[in-house]
Amino acid sequence: MQQAAGRSRPVPSLRRSQSRLTADSYCIHRIIEDPEWSLAAVPQLTELCLQHIVHNFTQNPILDRLLPEHQRKVLDRLPTALPLAVTANLVSDEDYWKRCCTERWQVLELIPLCKDYVRKLEVDQFLPPLKVDPEEEADDISDSESDLGLGEVPVHHYDLGALVTALPYLEELHLTYGVKDCGMNFEWNLFKFTYQDCCNLAGAVKKCHKLKVFKLTRSNVDDDKTKLLVRSLLDHPALVELNLSHNLIGDTGAQAVGKLINRSKLETLDLCNNKIHQAGAQALAQALAQNCILTSLNLRLNYLGDEGGEAMGRALLANATLKSIHLGSNMLSEPSAVLLSQVLAQNATLTSINLSCNHIGPDGGKQLLEGLAGNKTLTEFDLRLAEVGQENEFLIGQMLWANRHAARLAPQPQPPAEPL
Incomplete structure (x- = not known):
């Protein structure tokens, strides 16, 4: 009985501990539920x-x-x-x-302060003013009608005339008419380079007498707009580089550019990724045959075909200034390679040719190899995915390596000595 009683003595102490634990738990519970406390308040x-x-x-x-x-x-x-x-x-x-x-x-307010120092202006997107008609906004237009552009009113972009003409020493102008990262706010009007836009731009560019580089890319420039721009650039006193790549220029636009080649000081022309076919290629080739200034021509990702490729080849037989030509992805095949082999055998100015992504074939590769046998100036010849055959590609690579090695060893022309 005494041992039993002795064992029962700690019971009050245990009860007191449980009471304190209950009280502590209650206090913690009250802190968590305090409406004034928030984890967000602690940065x-x-x-x-x-x-x-x-x-x-x-x-x-x-x-x-x-x-x-x-x-x-x-x-x-x-x-x-x-x-x-x-x-x-x-x-x-x-x-x-x-x-x-x-x-x-305000940009126009800054022009008087910086006009004498600005040499390059680059605009990679244009945000047109969006005019919302409350009545049209209330109409329930289906997605299919929106995709077709029904009911859309052309929205003109910002007129660069006041800005560009206020920069008397502007030498480079890079433009892309469109909007980046428009997300769910996509509208076709945001990407339309309207005829009025083109008129405004043509007038501004014509007044930039010191402009050397003009790039208008990814702006849906079609034939009519190309002709309008070309008219403003004819006989331009300073323009040496024109880039109209990634647009919608077809044969008529290419014919207009052909006229520009021989009525300007253009040294670099980029018409990559347009819609130029045989007729446009022939117009460019005719201008190239008479030109003595252009040094670089890019016609990648067009639709020249062999008739257009042969026209370019005949032009290169007459031209003596072009150093680089890109004819990749133009549906060229063996007939074009046959004529280009003659160019390789006779032309002494070309240093770079690109025929990648065409169907030249092994026989066309042999023709190119034969034409390159006596060539000492070509140092770059891109034939990737042209199906010329591994052996032909290897032998052509060896000849190019020899030309590059000889070019490195050749003495460099020294600048003329200044008069004493």
């Missing part, structure tokens, strides 16, 4: 550090030492009023400079 240490970097960016601009995801957060928070001496050579993010333009500067 992460990383966020505090980024805020400090943004607030002290002028004194300590450490953007290049941050991780990419942290750089993005800092750039999104940087104030647009920061001194240009701090941001100009450090921040290359387009979104930041776009915020600066919209919040801080």
